[in-house]
Amino acid sequence: MRALTVAALMVFAVACAKENANQSATSSSTSSSGQSVDLTGAGATFPYPLYSKWFSEYARLTGVKINYQSIGSGGGIRQLSEGTVDFGASDSPMSDEEMAKAKGGPILHIPTVLGAVVITYNVPGLAAPIRLTPKAISEIFSGKVSKWSDTRIATLNPGVTLPNSDILVVHRSDGSGTTYIFTDYLSKAVPAWNASVGKGKEVKWPAGLGAKGNEGVAGQVKQTPGAIGYVELAYAKQNKLAVAAVENKAGQFIIASVPAVTAAAAGVAKTLPPNTDYRISIVDAPGQDSYPISSFTWILVYQHQKDAVKGKKLVDFLNWALTTGETEAAPLDYAPLPAEMAAKVRAKVATIDLAGTK
Amino acid sequence: MTALPAQPLPTDRRRLRVHDAAIGDRIYEIVTTVCALVVPALVVAIAIAILAAAWPAFSKLGLSLVTSSDWDVGAGKFGAAPALYGTLVSSAVALVIATPLAIGVAIFLSEFSPVWLRQPIGFLVDLLAAVPSVVYGLWGIFVLVPMLRERVMPFLRDRLHLGSTPFFSGPAYGPSMLAAGVVLAIMALPYISAVSREVLIAVPRSQREAALALGATRWEMIRDAVIPYARSGIIGGIMLGLGRALGETMAVTMVIGNRPEISASLFAPGYTMASLIANEFSEATNDLHLSALMAVGAILFIITLIVNAVARWLVWQVSRGRAV
Numbered sequence: 001m002r003a004l005t006v007a008a009l010m011v012f013a014v015a016c017a018k019e020n021a022n023q024s025a026t027s028s029s030t031s032s033s034g035q036s037v038d039l040t041g042a043g044a045t046f047p048y049p050l051y052s053k054w055f056s057e058y059a060r061l062t063g064v065k066i067n068y069q070s071i072g073s074g075g076g077i078r079q080l081s082e083g084t085v086d087f088g089a090s091d092s093p094m095s096d097e098e099m100a101k102a103k104g105g106p107i108l109h110i111p112t113v114l115g116a117v118v119i120t121y122n123v124p125g126l127a128a129p130i131r132l133t134p135k136a137i138s139e140i141f142s143g144k145v146s147k148w149s150d151t152r153i154a155t156l157n158p159g160v161t162l163p164n165s166d167i168l169v170v171h172r173s174d175g176s177g178t179t180y181i182f183t184d185y186l187s188k189a190v191p192a193w194n195a196s197v198g199k200g201k202e203v204k205w206p207a208g209l210g211a212k213g214n215e216g217v218a219g220q221v222k223q224t225p226g227a228i229g230y231v232e233l234a235y236a237k238q239n240k241l242a243v244a245a246v247e248n249k250a251g252q253f254i255i256a257s258v259p260a261v262t263a264a265a266a267g268v269a270k271t272l273p274p275n276t277d278y279r280i281s282i283v284d285a286p287g288q289d290s291y292p293i294s295s296f297t298w299i300l301v302y303q304h305q306k307d308a309v310k311g312k313k314l315v316d317f318l319n320w321a322l323t324t325g326e327t328e329a330a331p332l333d334y335a336p337l338p339a340e341m342a343a344k345v346r347a348k349v350a351t352i353d354l355a356g357t358k
Numbered sequence: 359m360t361a362l363p364a365q366p367l368p369t370d371r372r373r374l375r376v377h378d379a380a381i382g383d384r385i386y387e388i389v390t391t392v393c394a395l396v397v398p399a400l401v402v403a404i405a406i407a408i409l410a411a412a413w414p415a416f417s418k419l420g421l422s423l424v425t426s427s428d429w430d431v432g433a434g435k436f437g438a439a440p441a442l443y444g445t446l447v448s449s450a451v452a453l454v455i456a457t458p459l460a461i462g463v464a465i466f467l468s469e470f471s472p473v474w475l476r477q478p479i480g481f482l483v484d485l486l487a488a489v490p491s492v493v494y495g496l497w498g499i500f501v502l503v504p505m506l507r508e509r510v511m512p513f514l515r516d517r518l519h520l521g522s523t524p525f526f527s528g529p530a531y532g533p534s535m536l537a538a539g540v541v542l543a544i545m546a547l548p549y550i551s552a553v554s555r556e557v558l559i560a561v562p563r564s565q566r567e568a569a570l571a572l573g574a575t576r577w578e579m580i581r582d583a584v585i586p587y588a589r590s591g592i593i594g595g596i597m598l599g600l601g602r603a604l605g606e607t608m609a610v611t612m613v614i615g616n617r618p619e620i621s622a623s624l625f626a627p628g629y630t631m632a633s634l635i636a637n638e639f640s641e642a643t644n645d646l647h648l649s650a651l652m653a654v655g656a657i658l659f660i661i662t663l664i665v666n667a668v669a670r671w672l673v674w675q676v677s678r679g680r681a682v
Contacts (some may be wrong), residue, residue, distance in 0.1 A: 175642060204430040204432070204433075209617050210615065211612075212611050223499070
């Protein structure tokens, strides 16, 4: 009798847990109608400061309220695939496999702004930014160059006295779009890196130690003499970190800046086929002024919107973001899309089909 | 509880009250029974949910989950051995540091402390348990890690010549298994100390007086009469501290260096299971990756179950073997 009650309760509890999971999955969309939130989105943390500014401004202008949860690109992709949010956001494009699993049909990648990754370091006594080539970066991050005085760094920096101290590599320990951009760059620019480590939001690092978040990496680098790491451009600028000049494809050493990142996108945009799905990487971009370690960040939407009213609101917002919104990016250290490219992306937005209108 | 004929007489209040009380008892019993069953049911439900989510990883990866050291998401390899090792070692280091300290505090407070000092010291030690773990993590990054790197590690390695043993060799980066162990020790200390203090205070006066009457010094009295009496309680406290150390996530992630590699040296960075989950969960999109993280969670769950079982067994052994 007693065992039976326990068993019954267990079944009940499991059933409750299932019920809850289902509810929490749908709650974001149901609560949206109840609390006058018009659109819900989830995803990348990197563009969140800009997106939240966009959403509050857009609500003020049009009364359309957008609720965005910055739970990470992975979470954004998962929630969009399940159809629990109206749009997702990601720092890395979805794979074909992920696209195929989405329950609502084909997904469009809408690039919004650009981010860049910079190399920050802590070498006491250096005045000018240190100069690095992709090859040197890959050798440092794979542990092959382990002293600052190594000739492979010294020859790039004539006239600079580098200390004979150990290099401590600091990378991200959490899965992150920043790591994706950085490893995507090294994979494209350095064949040896591509063959050994590859690219991903988390990779198997051959050397160094991991720290959580941009702030973790920056904190570790700031505190440890001899350390080197990589962080988002916006984070480095706002915290005035020492950053390296990186050699681009044209052989120029470029310090990351908003215009240098937009220039990289412009260089790539020229070569895009007209029917591109914008799942493109712009690392190691051509062009004299291009900063080579940069990437789009995307808003992800379903091409076929089931709810015509919501779909219309989403399209209107995207058009606003790609015009007025772009002008607000630079003050927050995000690089806007090159103007001609923004126009092409708006043409892509126009292909979103709203149920009932077609 | 046999059925009585209706008693319309308002005078018979006594019987009515008894009847009321019986209903109250019954309700009370049902409510508490439900409470008592809901909690275990919840534990079982959580275990089932985690195991179900972890099943694809278990069936596909099998034992390599705990035996392999190769955690490479891109290549679909999920070997959590370094994280398993790191969880156990960092907790062990924590206990080695925290246990003597905590028991020392407890003995001082119960045996030596002037009464006026007992309250404030006890309060401050308990307060350690109330500090949020992210605060310990920040303190770890900004104070502990630089101190370990610049002073403690060189001292251990070069001055005490412990560098010749594998446990204290290699470069001193700062973030390390040792740093994680120290932070965990501070976090586990209040649990061990609070429980030990209470059980030491609860040792009957007669126990102490008897030992003293036999000519024991104060030290002998504590060692031979008080501590053996309180032993099972102290072990319970240590296990509580161990439980805290095994599951701690935030503070450890911030100081351990998050490197999935097994190294004998405490100076080397390491990884723990809780940190692994916290680091990778939010960006995990691939099904096998998610499932592997769930599997790591399940293994952590099983380890805590084992720790608790061992603690029960130890307490039982000790209290059975005790000559009291």
